[in-house]
Amino acid sequence: MHSPMEQFEIKRLLNFHIGSLDASFTNSALWMVVAVALATVVFVFGMSRRAMVPGRLQATAELGYEFIAGMVRDNVGNAGRKYFPFIFTLFVFILFCNLLGLVPYAFTPTSHIIVTFAMALVVFLGVTVIGFVRHGAHFLSFFVPKGVPLVLLLLLVPIEVISYFVRPFSLSIRLFANMLAGHTMLKVFGGFVVMLGLYAGWAPLAFIIAFTGLELLIAFLQAYVFAILTCLYLNDAIHLSH
Amino acid sequence: MDASAAKLIGAGLATIALAGVGVGIGNIFGSFVSGALRNPEAAPRVFGNVLLGFALTEAVALFALVIAFMILFVF
Numbered sequence: 001m002h003s004p005m006e007q008f009e010i011k012r013l014l015n016f017h018i019g020s021l022d023a024s025f026t027n028s029a030l031w032m033v034v035a036v037a038l039a040t041v042v043f044v045f046g047m048s049r050r051a052m053v054p055g056r057l058q059a060t061a062e063l064g065y066e067f068i069a070g071m072v073r074d075n076v077g078n079a080g081r082k083y084f085p086f087i088f089t090l091f092v093f094i095l096f097c098n099l100l101g102l103v104p105y106a107f108t109p110t111s112h113i114i115v116t117f118a119m120a121l122v123v124f125l126g127v128t129v130i131g132f133v134r135h136g137a138h139f140l141s142f143f144v145p146k147g148v149p150l151v152l153l154l155l156l157v158p159i160e161v162i163s164y165f166v167r168p169f170s171l172s173i174r175l176f177a178n179m180l181a182g183h184t185m186l187k188v189f190g191g192f193v194v195m196l197g198l199y200a201g202w203a204p205l206a207f208i209i210a211f212t213g214l215e216l217l218i219a220f221l222q223a224y225v226f227a228i229l230t231c232l233y234l235n236d237a238i239h240l241s242h
Numbered sequence: 243m244d245a246s247a248a249k250l251i252g253a254g255l256a257t258i259a260l261a262g263v264g265v266g267i268g269n270i271f272g273s274f275v276s277g278a279l280r281n282p283e284a285a286p287r288v289f290g291n292v293l294l295g296f297a298l299t300e301a302v303a304l305f306a307l308v309i310a311f312m313i314l315f316v317f
Contacts, residue, residue: 177304
């Protein structure tokens with residue numbers, strides 16, 4: 001029987017080498033392209049008719065747009081409007097990668113730490129740059145909590161600094177570990193179905209069906225959490241609030 | 243004790259984190275239910291925050307899972 005971790009294996013589909021750099025087109029890259037293509041189809045075709053009374057596809061596109069627009073408005077305020085396209089792209093990309101990963105035999109790009117870490121690092125660096133551009137050196141006051149005695153600051157400032165630098169790690173590990181754990185669990189229970197056979201195999205099968213429903217929820221929830229935490233970090237950088 | 247036995251024990255110990263996560267998730271939904279019973283009108287508005295709290299708490303369990311996997315497969 002195959003190992004439950006085999007689904008995360010990266011395979012080269014087309015070999016490319018730039019100097020000593022391995023830039024092969026892998027199954028991970030393929031599914032990212034599929035996710036982007038599908039998202040483009042949904043939003044371009046969905047909005048192409050611009051009907052007054054939206055059809056199903058248009059309603060989906062509008063719902064997604066309004067959901068993220070409302071989230072940015074509530075969490076960052078008016079200053080966040082500029083960054084809406086970025087957050088919306090991030091949300092849609094993660095959502096489509098997560099959902100496509102649930103298709104049997106599909107590959108989930110977001111189950112690899114390097115993919116999620118790259119996204120989290122872009123968010124982290126971008127937010128830090130925005131903070132410094134908007135506030136200059138005053139941005140460093142973000143690490144100094146207000147109204148705290150000087151002695152405690154010696155303890156609190158390092159904690160604040162560390163918790164700031166841990167952000168890209170917690171953001172990326174959260175998404176990657178959720179995807180990894182969910183897909184491994186599905187495959188482990190799939191193995192139980194085969195092992196128990198015809199008479200007792202239906203019990204794990206029923207569990208798999210229920211768990212796939214939960215995985216659908218988690219696929220959406222993790223995209224939502226990634227987007228809303230990006231909003232919160234952005235809000236910290238723009239308004240220097242605690 | 244040989245290293246492979248220590249690895250298995252370490253991975254098992256890493257799952258102790260689930261105790262805290264269980265308390266956390268129970269607390270989130272318990273508080274939500276008791277709050278929703280007191281003020282059913284406000285319940286839909288805070289449900290988004292409940293899910294956010296759930297996802298953040300669940301992530302702690304998955305950090306423990308990652309540690310367990312690292313102990314088992316990386317070292």
